Amino acid sequence: MNEKLLVVCGTGMGSSMILKMMVDQVVGAQKLPFDVSSDLASGARSSGADVIVAGLDLAPTLTNVPATVIGIKNILDKAEIASALEEYLASKNDGED
Known part of the structure; x- marks a missing residue:
């Protein structure tokens, strides 16, 4: 099951969209188990995300x-x-031992 990854920036516009594109490319190329979305930083708390990238x-x-x-x-x-x-995934796997 994929983890929910949220990309955020202060305004929810420019930098989060660029960072989301980069994260999408990395996740796709390395087949990492994340579902990626983006939002305002103010929406991070209620997003239900497992990990937030900013x-x-x-x-x-x-x-x-x-x-x-x-x-x-x-x-x-x-x-x-x-x-x-x-590193995030490795730390999660270490915690599951």
């Missing part, structure tokens, strides 16, 4: 969400995104 500047402000928050420094860097998502 720019590194916004991630620290997402403190009251019931999900793992991943901050991405360079939203155009697929290697950074892939590494962060793989």
